[in-house]
Amino acid sequence: MWIDKAKKLMDKGSPFVIATVVKAQGSTPRGVGARMIVSASGETFDTIGGGEVEKIVIERSKTVLENGKHECLSFSLKGDRWLVTDDIYVEGMCGGSIEILLEAVLPKIEVVIFGGGHIGSKLADLCHIMEIPCRIYDNRNEFASIDRFPYAKKVICAPYEVLQEKIELTDSSFCVVLTHGHVYDHVVLKALLPQKQVPYIGMIGSKHKVGAIIENIAEGGVLPDNRLYSPIGLNIGWRRPQEIALAIMAEIQAVISGGTPSHCRIDWTERIQ
Incomplete structure (x- = not known):
């Protein structure tokens, strides 16, 4: 039926x-x-x-x-x-x-966070505020716990190498790669890019680090496409974990709504002259 x-x-x-x-x-x-x-x-x-x-x-x-x-x-x-x-x-x-x-x-989007460290924790808090469901995936027991992520829809503790077996991603899964090591970022990105149903893949890191990872996985036949946002986040002048999380959430919201990362302000000094 x-x-x-x-x-x-x-x-x-x-x-x-x-x-x-x-x-x-x-x-x-x-x-x-x-x-x-x-x-x-x-x-x-x-x-x-x-x-x-x-x-x-x-x-x-x-x-x-x-x-x-x-x-x-x-x-x-x-x-x-x-x-x-x-x-x-x-x-x-x-x-x-x-x-x-x-x-x-139109199913509601979810944010899937790979890496439950400081930035992942703050991003999960923002998901709760924004009323966006989130799932957490980490290979460390102490970082993949319900106590650390009380508002998460699901918390998964498993090796990153088997993520395709442990987590099902959908057309509504916005994936954020925030693992605690370049090796794991490489593993996760390599697993995510072939999953064409995923609309957004964001990965943290410097241009040098991101470039090296992309070149490495490209040699194995896995190529990036325009779903990849890396270095991740809008350029809002961030340094602390909560600021980086805010930059990531702002970028995801812009992608979802088709918004543009620009000011809405009007130059009122010209309007009153």
Whole structure:
């Protein structure tokens, strides 16, 4: 059923559209309450009647996912053709009218922190303030504990070399690499880059250190792409762990919302002259 597939997609952090027949008069493919799931790839589960109506719903679902806004499509039979809301005509077989509501379901993002040290701890605190779920992964028992991260959705203690077996990442997983050693940063980045569903990978470090790691993993065939933000964080003049965490959170927020790292201020001195 559509509801089972919707739950699976939500658990995976994948966006989708629920198409629901909210009004039906006369002869229509399906009645009020019929639902269909349309995934981000255009795959469908269940049906609202098939045919040209369903084809248009699938196509319009792409736009609904892009802008995150609900949309209601109306179809009515005029002669032997369906008239769509925006003056699109398609061949029709029924003799009634139908309205279909398209609702975007966009899973809430999570922050996955690899490294539970000072910066990771402060970043987790900011996630709590921002109401963003976070998961912590560290290979040290003393840094991967519920006592240290009381607000985390999950805390995992395991070697970084087996992270692909220990943690499942989704389309909503914003990954931050803050381990306690260059070797571990290398291991984590090498494991994360091939996971194309991950939308953001941020790694701390100087340009020299980051460059050396990227060159090393590139020799093994793992190439960086534009999901990689490293050195991580907006340039806000940070030094202390809480300031670095703030710079990281600001960057993640900018990526999520499509914002730009610039001032909002107005030059009021010119306005009053």
